[in-house]
Amino acid sequence: MEIVVSNQNGVRELKMNRPEVFNSFNKAMAIALQNELDKCATDSSVRAVIITGEGKAFCAGQDLAEATDPNGPELKSIVREHYNPIIIKIRELEKPVIASVNGVAAGAGANIALACDITIAKSSASFIQAFSKIGLIPDSGGTFFLPRIIGTQKALALMMTADKVTSEEAEKMNMIYKSVEDDEFEEFVYQFAQKIATMPTRGLGLTKKAVNQSLFNSLEDQLEIEEKLQTEAGSTYDFNEGVEAFLEKRVPVFRGE
Secondary structure, three states: OOEEEEEEOOEEEEEEOOHHHOOOEOHHHHHHHHHHHHHHHHOOOOOEEEEEEOOOEEEOOEOHHHHOOOOOOOHHHHHHHHHHHHHHHHHHOOOOEEEEEOOEEEOHHHHHHHHOOEEEEEOOOEEEOHHHHHOOOOOOOHHHHHHHHHOHHHHHHHHHHOOEEEHHHHHHOOOOOEEEOHHHHHHHHHHHHHHHHOOOHHHHHHHHHHHHHHOOOOHHHHHHHHHHHHHHHOOOHHHHHHHHHHHOOOOOOOOOO
16 A cells, blocks of 8 residues: 555544655555545545655655666656646645655655645654756756745755755755654644644635745735635634634634535
């Protein structure tokens, strides 16, 4: 089973499960992850999603044994059919997606982590734009997200040198949300995901949609998007529940609706 799925209190964990090759992607794992993200989108019981890896690594990127197999898929097909759909599904999923980086995240693995809404990493984890080591360019949205997150100069330097970035360094340069000590990592991620899952996740999904649009819009266009999405948020159950709970001085019980 390339992706191991577990559920707890509204949080669905998708665990990449090829630890013998540091969770590097082959076609089967890429398609399995795509399918599981689709299920998350349509399952109302899922309020937040965690993507993580089994064993010592988060994901080492593409399985080069597949990429160099004369009978395997071509690079063009790997990028178009394996990775691009994963990135689009993560960004279009109207639920929070948390990357729980439990070890090295290299190549496509690093960029999938950065495409998630919130990235949390073990202090012993690291990020590597490994593509230049074999003469390739960053894919899986790397050339889109990384310059926007840390700036063009830093992004290009990391892409060209393939230097390893520690978890702590990644937090300091705002590449990720937080670096957490190894012995506290799993509990921190779980508690964080639980907190997100109990919030008005319909509104969080609309917030994500607004931020996605901001990557392309002018200020005027973005203000219009905010108006539209705010109106939509104002018609939700969770908005009414939040207002009533505030007026009644009680803790709101959100349903993600």
